[in-house]
Amino acid sequence: MPGTFSQIYIQIVFAVKNRDGLISPKWEKELYKYITGIVQNKNQKMIAINGTQDHIHILIGMKPSCCLSDLVREIKKASNSFIKEQKFTSFKFEWQEGFGAFSYNQSALTNLIEYINNQKIHHKKKNFKEEYLGFLRKFDVEYKDEYLFDWID
Template sequence: MPGTFSQIYIQIIFAVKNRDGLIKTTWEEELYKYITGIVREKQQKMLAINGTSDHIHFLIGMRPSCCLSNLVQEVKKSTNNFILEKKFCPFHFEWQQGYGAFSYSHSALDKVIGYIQNQKEHHRKRTFREEYIEFLEKFGVDFKEDYLFKWL
């Protein structure tokens, strides 16, 4: 019987609302495991996840039947509830609207996974804003500054 075969790799990036540094190292690993569970439940493959106190990156192997915007919406909605229920954050936690999604070839996976795993070190040298604009420019994504994440 014929099947569908694909290799679709997507890096997803999104930020805490107002770029507040609310993700603490004491609970970020639990958050990443929770996000991984959502991705797996949606029958996608988590390849890497990491971030800083104000944003996260994750790389997935995506099935062609996946609607990326629905997946990201579910991750954001569910993690907001998870963080609230676990009382991880003494402040109101919310993700900013929007996200970045960037595709990669199979040959680039090791480099992208390394980049994601090295987020904290990477952001000692550059801001999230610089990083995000570089992604948009590198991938040839047309954008207007007014529609990017709100920057502090």
């Protein structure tokens, strides 16, 4: 879009269906590279991606012409197919419905990138449910418990 200038940073968070720990450290980097390709092919900027065995965090620089829901739907659909085609797991792999999306200003990016890059260390202290509910509270997002992810406590 000529004459349109923007700076939109979004952290996207979503989980494996039923919060199953199916993302293996053996192939997670291949998955992250594949997802990075999807984001870049949609003309968005991948800034950081990382996660644990049951969920991932993606930080993108988003253009105003992007529909975030469409982008996340494409990431989930294509990466799900990729995982199946590569036979990364013998278990049925699916992403849970829904996602979290949280906006940030540029001054917060350094800390956020470090946070995303250190997911495995972070989750030794706090589980995904605590983390996710913390995001919802921090960003003052209204929610109903019945529409949250299926939690395994």
